[in-house]
Amino acid sequence: MTRASIAALLWLAPALAAAQIPGVPVDSLTPPQMERVEVDVPEYDGHGVRLWFAPTGASRATLRVDVLVASSGREAADAAAWLEQTVAGELAPLPGLGDDARGDASIVAFVRDNVFVVVQRVGEAGDARVSAAGLDAAIQAAPRRSAPRAPPIAVPALAEGTTLLQLPAAILAAHVVATGSASARRTRAGWVLVRRGAAPWTVTVVATDALLRRSRVEASGR
């Protein structure tokens, strides 16, 4: 058994007993005296939705929060165990937070049921543990009944030039990656796909809804 597997089991033990959380309302996560300034959806698998918070009225974020609504408590625990492996120092246990939590004033990682959260301050001010406690409370208060998902994202066939990607209204944020003869660009009108040449193309759209449930769509053409 590898170190990572052992670590995952340690994270997993309390989570296994917990109920499933279908999603976390994003608006419930905004800490007091702060406002959400950005939502990012990293395109890679196994990662949550990344939220950025700034003090009310400020534009520069001082707090970063990753929320992974995993399909199971085990998946959340695996993510937590891996996060711990990628910290060069050590994350001390934080009793009383989540099902299991580690960290310090600069960074906190915790699992609550099937939700894995990383709270990291930007800079050296503030205490991530305080923010994490509020987030944990919000997650515990999240509705346990599943809400309908947004309709699937349709990627159109790409012609030469630019094509605006239409996203359903229920999509909170998305990130788009294109390869081959296509590339993706974020614009004020939304994500735009740019095609140059006749070579094959692929487009990957990773999106989240307001419950921080990720979805992924891939399309290709030539």
Next chain:
Amino acid sequence: MRIAAALTSAVILALGCEGTPVVYSAGDDFAIAVPPSVASDPSGAAAFDPHLDGFESIELRFRVEHASGATCAIELTQGDADLGALDGALTADACTASWDGRDATGAVVPPGVVEATAVLTRGRESARATTSVEVLRLGVSEVALTGAGRIAVLYSALDGLRYGYYEVEATAVPWRLAPDAVEMGGAPLELADGTPRERPEPWDDLTSPPLDGASADGVERDTFNLPTAWIAGSTVDVSARFTTAYADGVADPTLVEVRAVAPEGLSLLDPPAVVDGAEVALETTASPIPAVGRYDVTWAWRFEARRDAASPWVPVPGHFDTTHRFYGVVAEPTFGYDEVPHRAWVDVLDRVTGWVDGASADPDAVASRIVEGVYLELGLRYDRMAGASHYTDYPGGWERATFELSRFQDLSSGTIVNCSDAASIVSTYANMVGIDLSYHIIQHQFLDRFELNYLSAIGFDFAPSPFTSGRSAFRYHAITGPPDTRVFDATLAVDGDDDPGSAPNERLLVQGLTQADYLYRLSPESDRVRVTVEEKVRIR
């Protein structure tokens, strides 16, 4: 020839050079002179553009003979318009006057043919001659730069939006001067009211190209001057398009023939006659990008004109300057990923080339300068609390490091970093300028941490522990290096003396140390650590 005579109230009739009767009078002791004559001088200015850079005036020149005691004036007309007269300077063989290309009201004369008439007067008009000078508009409306050494660049935040990637392909025209898409009238060189159009300086925004709401993709397509990136030592093929258009039409030469003169640093391959839309191919005589650096090069486009094939080419006074920004890199980017945004980002090029500043194109020297710049000059500080990443993720395993480059470039996650971040920065910067660095992961072979020697973590002096907790061990450490396994690391400096395990400590930046030497200086457990993973960082 002078003829002396004693005449009283003599009246001498003569013919001017163009057949105009001229009357000379003299007193009792007057020395009788041959009538003065005046003629145009083919070596004088044939054409000019009063809007060219450095233009002050042209010299109107006429040949004269027997003009002793006379005065000279030059009258100017353009069509039916009287432009005024100039006082000429008379010498034994010439009547000359400098003209600034303006009429009597001070207005710059429009393109067209100007008649210049020299009038010699000795008591009364003695002789006159007329020549023509052509007023032109001369300039460059487009400069294309091509060559095998040019690489694509990328703006990371079109219109200030993160992930607003905008690629400038290696074949894209970087310099253009043209009326705006919604502009009424006007020409490349002039606004509709005749005001000279301002030429674009090299675009200084490092994250977004210039914008134009009237273009299809919101990017300025009319007048722009974008930087280009080149492998150091490259020669550049230049294609320039000339324009003679002005607000009210096209001022192609009619009286004269005009040709271009290669700017310094360029050689003309096949010079065509300069007319509106004519293109000329040139090549650089020496690489304008000799090393890794940022080079602003100004080319002064000059012109010559002649009246006919039998006349000499006469320089057109002034020049039309265009300035171009070249970034020199070591080689093509070495990401290993084809998709956007894995290109050379303009803001990164600007930073790295500024650091190297033309000192070298050697990959080791440039990589070393990158390490120095990241370690010393960006204000970064090691995460002494946890040693956590702030800009790098490893989704699903060590092999898939993903670097939030756009956030790092504006430090939106702050100035605190860990080893993964430093490795991402160094390797990404290096990859963008063509240096083949990958990242590696150092771990203990058996345990979940390995001990450390005294280190000088980025932003801090030597200490027994890089952490506030006093823990003197890393769970892992990320480094970068070329395929030969040498190490470049900006996370920390090691003790460079003979005894890295104890004080005193001599700061040694990790700029190409052998892996064995590096590990020896990094950890007292160097024989129990392993170095794994050889991958390129993905960026977003």
